[in-house]
Amino acid sequence: MAIGMRRSTMTLLTQAVMVRATIDVNRMGAQHKVELADEIRVQQPNLLASILVLPQFGVDMQQLEVPIHVLLVAFQAMKHCGRALPTISEDVQETCLQRLTATMRFTEGLPPDLVEQMITKFCVDHPERYLLAFVYGHLGQHDLLRVRTDAEKYLLLACLNLVECVAHIGAQVQSK
Numbered sequence: 001m002a003i004g005m006r007r008s009t010m011t012l013l014t015q016a017v018m019v020r021a022t023i024d025v026n027r028m029g030a031q032h033k034v035e036l037a038d039e040i041r042v043q044q045p046n047l048l049a050s051i052l053v054l055p056q057f058g059v060d061m062q063q064l065e066v067p068i069h070v071l072l073v074a075f076q077a078m079k080h081c082g083r084a085l086p087t088i089s090e091d092v093q094e095t096c097l098q099r100l101t102a103t104m105r106f107t108e109g110l111p112p113d114l115v116e117q118m119i120t121k122f123c124v125d126h127p128e129r130y131l132l133a134f135v136y137g138h139l140g141q142h143d144l145l146r147v148r149t150d151a152e153k154y155l156l157l158a159c160l161n162l163v164e165c166v167a168h169i170g171a172q173v174q175s176k
Helices: 002-010 015-027 030-043 045-052 061-080 090-106 112-125 129-141 150-175
Strands: none
Touching (some): 002 150, 015 061, 015 129, 030 045, 030 061, 045 090, 045 150, 061 150, 112 129, 129 150
């Protein structure tokens, strides 16, 4: 029981918040999504930039819709979480990306069953596990988890780094 309570206090974006944000974004028309993107530009410009730069790495416009949707839902969830969140800096993004890539490199060459166990533990123990589950689910729905091209690799890294950045600021906010 104490573990469950500990996890719930560590998670900034709860399951209920993620469900509400996902429903909100799925119900939005194009104009409302543009208005939400404008809010992101003002409040979290570095997150927006990390997605909008993807075409320079070979991500086509149809693929770009996937990380944009992830960003819209994540930002909507951040708005619903009931906490004032700081702007995610480029330094935070870089630190999170370095940690993420180090974790991914660590699994290279390991037996598949061990990698699967590590991924499961990573997801279950992740401070923003509901956001992470949403991202993995959304990428999977669009067949983007297999990473067949460099463009897909950069798209996957951008989405997962967004999760890491939210977890980073969530930990900062909750420690205050």
